[in-house]
Amino acid sequence: MAQATKGKLNYRCPSCFMRDIDIDMFYDEGRKEYYCLRCNFTGSEADVLRLNEAARFRYRYMRMRVTDFGADNEPIQFAPHKGGEP
Amino acid sequence: MKDKLIVNIIHRPELSPEYAEKALGKGEGVRDESLDIFRFQQDCAHKYGLKTTIQITYASLFSDVIIDLAKKEHEEYGDEIGLSLLGLPCPEFKAKYHTEDFCIWMFDEARKAEIVDDVFGKFYEKFGFYPESTSSYFLDAFTINYIKEHYPTVKCAVATCWEEGPKAYHTCNNSWYTFMDGGPWNPWIPSKVNSHCPAKDAADDSGIVAIPHLSRDLMACFDGNGSNFGTHPQNVLRGMIYYNEEGEYEYPYLYNLIDQYHHLAKYNDGYSYNMMFVGPGWLNRRGRWEAPYELLAKSYDDGMRYYGRLKEEGRLVDMTMSEFADHYRAIHTDYNRGECALWKDILYGNNKEYFWYADPAMRTCLDFNQGGAMIDLRPYVARIPQKTGIGTENVYDASYPYLIQINYRAGFFTHYAGAGTIKSCKVTCRGESADLCLCRTMAVYEKVEGGVRLTADPVTVTLGGLDVVIRSTFTILEGEGVVVTEREILNDVGGEEVCFEEYFTGAFGTTEYQADMSRLTLSVDEDSMTYGYLGRKIEKENAAAARVVIPDVLTAVEMGGDNDLALVEEGIAFSPVYHLALRKTITKGGVKTWLKLQKAN
Numbered sequence: 001m002a003q004a005t006k007g008k009l010n011y012r013c014p015s016c017f018m019r020d021i022d023i024d025m026f027y028d029e030g031r032k033e034y035y036c037l038r039c040n041f042t043g044s045e046a047d048v049l050r051l052n053e054a055a056r057f058r059y060r061y062m063r064m065r066v067t068d069f070g071a072d073n074e075p076i077q078f079a080p081h082k083g084g085e086p
Numbered sequence: 087m088k089d090k091l092i093v094n095i096i097h098r099p100e101l102s103p104e105y106a107e108k109a110l111g112k113g114e115g116v117r118d119e120s121l122d123i124f125r126f127q128q129d130c131a132h133k134y135g136l137k138t139t140i141q142i143t144y145a146s147l148f149s150d151v152i153i154d155l156a157k158k159e160h161e162e163y164g165d166e167i168g169l170s171l172l173g174l175p176c177p178e179f180k181a182k183y184h185t186e187d188f189c190i191w192m193f194d195e196a197r198k199a200e201i202v203d204d205v206f207g208k209f210y211e212k213f214g215f216y217p218e219s220t221s222s223y224f225l226d227a228f229t230i231n232y233i234k235e236h237y238p239t240v241k242c243a244v245a246t247c248w249e250e251g252p253k254a255y256h257t258c259n260n261s262w263y264t265f266m267d268g269g270p271w272n273p274w275i276p277s278k279v280n281s282h283c284p285a286k287d288a289a290d291d292s293g294i295v296a297i298p299h300l301s302r303d304l305m306a307c308f309d310g311n312g313s314n315f316g317t318h319p320q321n322v323l324r325g326m327i328y329y330n331e332e333g334e335y336e337y338p339y340l341y342n343l344i345d346q347y348h349h350l351a352k353y354n355d356g357y358s359y360n361m362m363f364v365g366p367g368w369l370n371r372r373g374r375w376e377a378p379y380e381l382l383a384k385s386y387d388d389g390m391r392y393y394g395r396l397k398e399e400g401r402l403v404d405m406t407m408s409e410f411a412d413h414y415r416a417i418h419t420d421y422n423r424g425e426c427a428l429w430k431d432i433l434y435g436n437n438k439e440y441f442w443y444a445d446p447a448m449r450t451c452l453d454f455n456q457g458g459a460m461i462d463l464r465p466y467v468a469r470i471p472q473k474t475g476i477g478t479e480n481v482y483d484a485s486y487p488y489l490i491q492i493n494y495r496a497g498f499f500t501h502y503a504g505a506g507t508i509k510s511c512k513v514t515c516r517g518e519s520a521d522l523c524l525c526r527t528m529a530v531y532e533k534v535e536g537g538v539r540l541t542a543d544p545v546t547v548t549l550g551g552l553d554v555v556i557r558s559t560f561t562i563l564e565g566e567g568v569v570v571t572e573r574e575i576l577n578d579v580g581g582e583e584v585c586f587e588e589y590f591t592g593a594f595g596t597t598e599y600q601a602d603m604s605r606l607t608l609s610v611d612e613d614s615m616t617y618g619y620l621g622r623k624i625e626k627e628n629a630a631a632a633r634v635v636i637p638d639v640l641t642a643v644e645m646g647g648d649n650d651l652a653l654v655e656e657g658i659a660f661s662p663v664y665h666l667a668l669r670k671t672i673t674k675g676g677v678k679t680w681l682k683l684q685k686a687n
Contacts, residue, residue, distance in 0.1 A: 009373045009377070010375070010376070011376055012375065020257050020311050021257060021259060022258060022259070022311070022324070038259065052376065055326060056326055056329070058434055059434065060436075061339075061432060061433050061434065062327055064338065064342075066342045066432060069346065069349045069430065071530070072530040073439075073528035073530050074528070075430075076431075083331045083332065083336050084336075086341045086388065086391065086392040
């Protein structure tokens with residue numbers, strides 16, 4: 001069997017990404033799966049995309065736009081971001 | 087100019103960008119693609135009415151196409167032509183120097199000088215003048231001083247990546263050796279002795295204005311990977327801080343980050359700064375970090391579009407690097423003025439607030455989510471004359487040492503035994519204690535005579551059923567290396583005794599791991615001991631000061647002020663830290679203490 005190769009968009013390991021490690025995965029054509037050289041993750045492209053979405057759990061304000069930084073000792077005011085606008 | 091965001095937009099044409107070469111292999115394909123990326127970046131900026139600084143790389147000095155393009159865009163758009171010490175790797179460089187190294191601060195001194203002369207000489211040959219700006223991921227004092235001495239036209243340099251150290255190393259699977267933690271996050275005038283430290287006076291002034299490589303999120307980067315949270319659109323993609331809505335990718339975080347940098351004008355006399363410096367490897371056609379080229383290009387265009395819009399609205403001024411250096415010097419006439427950033431979370435939804443501060447004597451951070459505890463401290467007052475590069479003790483580690491860094495060396499929370507580095511206060515009453523680290527609050531900034539003051543919103547600790555309402559105030563004396571802390575009881579506690587223990591738990595180093603502490607000396611007034619890992623204490627009633635001297639980083643730390651008892655305590659092998667503390671019991675009013683950093687020869 002031929003050696004593994006990089007995937008089409010150099011997918012990083014989603015398991016390692018969640019612990020702040022960027023490591024590109026390799027693709028095993030024989031098993032039709034991505035795998036991580038460092039940790040024990042293996043998965044399909046669909047698995048990777050699903051877990052990349054899951055990794056965003058910590059960014060609760062990822063879709064929010066600051067409307068007012070407020071007084072020093074008050075929370076920032078946010079509003080949902082309007083697509084297509086800065 | 088007051089209250090307007092100043093932006094530096096910087097592009098470097100690399101003909102062998104490190105990332106693209108790995109993805110595409112070496113050869114003409116990479117060279118052509120790199121040139122196209124550079125053109126795309128330039129076009130993006132100009133399309134939105136923004137001027138740039140072109141940082142010419144070594145490889146591009148061998149390209150007539152790039153030299154002609156730079157000259158043309160200088161004429162047409164007012165772009166500055168500078169000279170980068172990034173982008174050294176190219177066939178010509180490797181053939182001449184027989185090395186795969188590419189970080190200027192990692193060469194030995196003779197080779198640094200040789201490369202600088204080579205690069206500046208070639209630049210002069212091609213352009214007929216010497217540049218006014220230069221750049222690298224990091225520039226050590228030796229290199230800056232050498233450049234300034236031999237090429238005095240240089241007045242501005244990209245000289246550090248903020249908090250790129252162990253975190254970047256770990257994120258890159260322990261393979262990216264750019265250790266340069268501990269510097270300022272915003273522009274500064276570097277000391278001649280150590281480029282991390284802002285100059286203290288004209289004699290210490292290296293003669294350039296340093297700017298950071300990117301404007302980074304001052305909260306996200308303290309814990310997370312710096313390369314995910316900066317004003318580099320592809321960094322935001324790397325961090326996966328974007329989403330797809332109706333077929334369009336959106337990344338409002340990038341705009342929030344730019345806006346928060348603008349907001350910092352409030353704490354810096356109306357001055358605020360931003361920079362974007364994206365190398366071509368980040369825009370290669372194969373995509374990067376799961377993002378297709380189309381998204382990479384769109385994000386760059388959107389970043390420029392936002393700067394352009396702010397400029398149109400009269401809220402932003404674009405400058406070249408040398409223009410910025412002149413402006414910075416014009417408005418920073420007091421070397422001791424502290425750079426301030428009261429920074430709020432804009433990504434995680436946690437309402438945390440940090441106060442970052444840097445002046446010639448210290449860099450520090452107070453975390454108001456931990457009651458105002460000091461979570462980072464760098465003793466610039468020591469001006470540690472670190473040399474970096476081959477042949478020195480720091481071949482690759484250029485970080486400025488910390489005394490406190492809560493993520494590298496724990497903080498309030500430790501596992502079962504020992505203590506982490508932090509400065510906070512423990513309050514005791516009716517036999518119960520609470521640490522103000524566990525009181526989440528926010529603070530108000532004010533500029534005061536000779537310094538800056540942060541006043542935290544009052545917090546309540548409940549001890550043995552008694553509520554004690556406490557207000558904490560932190561005053562940093564600019565250029566003095568002094569932080570004055572006041573804890574005030576705001577409610578009537580019915581005459582009950584409340585004990586405040588103001589404490590400092592420190593270490594020293596640049597990584598997570600502690601070097602030997604056997605050279606430290608701990609003392610209270612005249613009584614002292616040499617650190618021996620035995621957990622010993624020295625206590626004294628009504629002392630003048632508790633003190634530790636750390637010869638390894640040429641620093642002494644002293645605490646004094648209101649106290650019934652002062653103490654110092656050494657750590658143990660399992661917990662190699664040191665403690666200074668002052669205890670004072672009161673029934674009303676407040677307690678005032680001070681922390682002072684000094685150079686110890």
